[in-house]
Structure formats: C-alpha cells, structure tokens
Amino acid sequence: MEKPTFRYQPANKGKAPLLTLGATQAARPFIEAGHAARQRGDRASSAPAKKPEEVEKEARARVVSEGGDPGNPTLVLSRHSIQFGQYQGQTFKWLLENDVGWTTDVLARHQKERETSVSQSPLMSNKDALAQYACAYPDVKEEVRFHRAQAEARERYNESRDKGELLVGFGDYRWDTLKGLYDSIDPERMSYVNWLKRKTPRHGTTMDTARKYILGRDKEQPARRATTATSAATSAAAAATAATSAPTTSAPTTSTRGTTTTTTSTTTSARKPAAPFLKSLLHSRRPMTSGELQAKVHKLVGKPAARPAAPALPSARDRPPWRPSPTPSVEVKDEELVQAASDIEMAGS
Template structure:
C-alpha cells in the first residue's frame, strides 16, 4: 500500500510520538553512531524505489506508490522508506517538513539532500491531517518565538484541544461562552508537568493574580480619595463654624478703632442706632448717607461683621 496508516489518539488526532518500533531503532543505533553517508541523487533513489515496487508485485505506473518507497537520505531514519517514516514517527516528519519549507523560502538549491526532502514533502502533503499538523507546527513555533519577548507571554498558542490555534491572551480575554468555560476548566485542573496544558494553566493563574492586584489597588485608591475628600469638607465646615462663632478679631477692632476716635462702647452704640429699624412713616426721610441693611433685625443683635460694615459705610 502506498498510503500510510496513521496512529491516532482516541479523539482522532494524529499521534506525534514515535512508535515503539521507531524508538527501538533509535535506541539500537543512535545518530552519533551512524557512519558518514552521502545522499544519493534523486535519480538513484527513484530507481531503487521502482525496483522495490516491482519486487512487491506493485504497479510501477502508480507514482504515489513508487514515491512511498523512496528512502530517507538523512538523519536518524536514514535508509527507511517514506511510507515507514510517516507510519512510525509523525512528530519527526512534521518537524522535518516545516523546517524544509522555511529553508526552501531562502534557497533554490538542487543538492541531492534537498531533492530528497522535496520528495518527502510531496509525499506527506497528500494527507490533509498531516498538512494541518505542519501548519500548526509552524504557527506554534512562530508564536512561541514572539512570546519569549518580555511581557509577551500571552502571544503563545494554547497548543492543544479545540482552541490550539488560539493565543493564550485571546483565550483568557474572550467573551465566548465556550472559551470562558475552557478557562474555568484550566483554573481547577492539575496538568502533567512539561505539557502545553501546564503552560496554559500557569498563564491563566498569572493573569488571575494580576487582576486581583489591580482590583485591590483600585479599591485602595478610591477609599483614600473618598477619605481625603471627606476630611477636606469636614475641615472647611469646621473653619466656617469657628469663624462664625468667634468674636470680632483684634485686627478688625483695630481697623475700626483706627478709623474712628470713638471708644468701643460709643461706636457700638452709634452703629446700633444706625441699624435700628425705623418707623414706616419715616421712610420718606431716608438719608442717603446712612447704611441700609437688606434684612432689618427687630429683635436680634447685629453681628460684628455688620457693625464693621456700618462704620465703614458711615465714614464714606
């Protein structure tokens, strides 16, 4: 068969972890123990693949089948067919194709090694699930690089579940009910160490702490402002009450005394006489030189301020 059988998780997603067969192969022959190898030209690799298909009784006219029997010319799985590699280590394959795509954006090299990676990219890109895994890998790595900048942790991708393409920041701040429920789930879960879920949980809890600190600071500031305003109002009211209840100050007495040669008793008597209410019949004889009070008092003693004003008006 030219098509690989992907190993999948219970939810249907492709498993990226290497299969037991791949792990065993890597254990028996680690990369450091491999002898130097010269990558074969694409014509040689294709000829060997064609012969492989013939030996299996396959149809050499099936281009996909022939390509599946091409052999890897590099890395830990050197000598294994493309078909075997996709079935046994999707994670390695995804990383390989993603890095090769970026490399192809910088160079047009036709070296045998690049040609071999081109062929593997063509073969693996025929499977939508694999293509999606490569797209996510590239987006995840780009976001991770951005998140390493100071204060940009939220730009990393969630990396798992239904919201794996979502950034941590947009997930946390979302008003969508499904995403809100997912964030609540992250708050109460205990993830396995070193997983993407652990990163997401740490971010959510960090943002929660920031919000609590901001709310506490705003509350303290509001309380202080209210207390300051209340204290200022109370102080102003106290000053007004004190001013109204205090007798005529020495400065005002001096002012009046300096303007008049009368004794204090004589001055007060004259002012009381001036401001005393007059009978209605004498209103026509109102003197323009006498001060008039807008609110005559019949039974209340004039205040000190009224006395001073009356004396000053009298002088003028």
C-alpha cells in the same frame, strides 16, 4: 498500498479528530539509537544522502518486489527512503505511519528554508520529495501549517518575552494564543480554562506551560478588578453629575373650572448666535427671494419648543358663540424676520 495508515486521537463531540503525533513502539529503537549517538557526539554514523536518481531506482525495486505497479508515481514515491536524521533508510510511508510529529516538524522547517534557498543538493531534493508525498494528505498538510504557526509564535515570544504570545498547542483550542484563550468570554473557552487549572500535567509539556500561564494571570486579577471598579465608579459619578446639571424648564399648571392640566418638562438646548448668520444672508452676493430667506431663518431658529397643553374647554353652555378668526394675508418682510430672530436670541440669552 501507497496510502499510509494514520493514527488519530479521540475526538470531542462535534470536533474533527486530530492526528496522533507521537512515535509508535516500532519507532522507539531508532529514537534511542539517535539519542545515544548524539550523547557520544558521533556525527559520522549517518551515511551521506544518496542522489535522487538512486533513491528513485531503489523505490521502484521495492514496489516490484511487493507486487505493485512501478508505473504508479504515488506508490513509487511512498517507497522513497529518508536520507537524513534518526530514521534514515526508512520509507516515507513508514515514517507517516510511525512518527507524524517528527515528519511535520521537519517539513515545517524545510518550507521556511525553501523560502530563501534554491539548493538542489541530494539532501534538499529528498526533503522536497518527502514534502510532495506527505502534504498530499490534508491532515498532514494541516499539521505542517500548525507547526509553522507555532514556530512564528515562539519567535514573537522571544522578542517580547510575553508567554501569552505562545499557542496553546493542544486540544480543541490549540490555534489560540494563551492570552487569547485566557481573555476569551466564550463560555466553552472559559470552561476549558477552568478545566486546565485542575489538571496536573507532566513538567515541561505544552499543557504544563498553559496551566502555569493561567495560574499566573489569576494572581494578577485582584489588582485588575480593583482598578476596573474604581474606573467604573468614577464614570458613574461623572454621568450623575452631568445629568443633574442639565438645565430644564417646566410649564405652569393651569386650572379651568376645577379641571387641572399639567404640562411636561422640556430641556432647553444651546442655540448658536443668529445675528452673524442673518447679517451674512442680508449681504449675500446672490439676491434671495422672500421665500428663500424665510426658509433660511426657519432652519436657523429650528422647531419651536413644546407648548403647554391646552386647558380644558368650558362646557357648551358656557362657551361664547364661535367666530372665525381673521387670517393674515400680508407676507412677512425680510426686515421683520431679522428683527424676530434677534428678539429670539435676546430672549434666549
């Protein structure tokens, strides 16, 4: 008895259904009467808001008259009556069943007002009670959150005058900004944008605003595509120039008994000067062992360049007898390492 019967829009496959926000036929007379009163400038037609205690007493009486349990707080709350606006006198339950859009808009503005106000007036207390009842239902609470997001988007638009800041406001992508929807590379969103282009919505609706924004952005695309193409051509030319200017060295081709072996080309890289580094090593405050110094120099010199492939060996008949080559047993001195690094640097310069 306390839960309202909500109306839902048809849902797309895989999407959660959304509440129908429009007013029912039962709500039309109240809307028209309110519109006529505003046209006349008649502000005295609304009665002053009743005190919370009086509203509670009337709600309990309604529950009893309907055969309900007055000890059920949610049921009693559903029978509280609206104390303001065009639906003044109608119950909270009736309101959620007949005009969810109006309700969520009121509650979104009330939440923002409550951020700075602690008023306990009859009007504010009545709105507090409505928020307590309506937001107990997740779908209504979500709509209130969406209304607040829409209001914040309108504030951004008022500051920037960029309609891309506005929310789509309807359909599966209603939480997207117009700019975000248009710029998206998601196939489903791109298809949605193309679908909107073919629509003929009623003037002034959120769909009409979205369609006009999309068509306006389409007109900007030729100039944007030309700019993008120019930038891409410039980047490609720069990359080609950098590739052709890179220094390369090639090893010669070697021939042995009719067998030809070609080595691969290698790209030389710049090497930092070695002399200052070696000087700092030799004059270091902490003495270094020969092994430490050799490791430092080897790290500085780096890996040797790729050597040409060894030429093909002659046949076993032509090879001379094998003799083991002598292995040096003398350790390289520090001065010889310094001289070797200097020679490498001179050769590379």
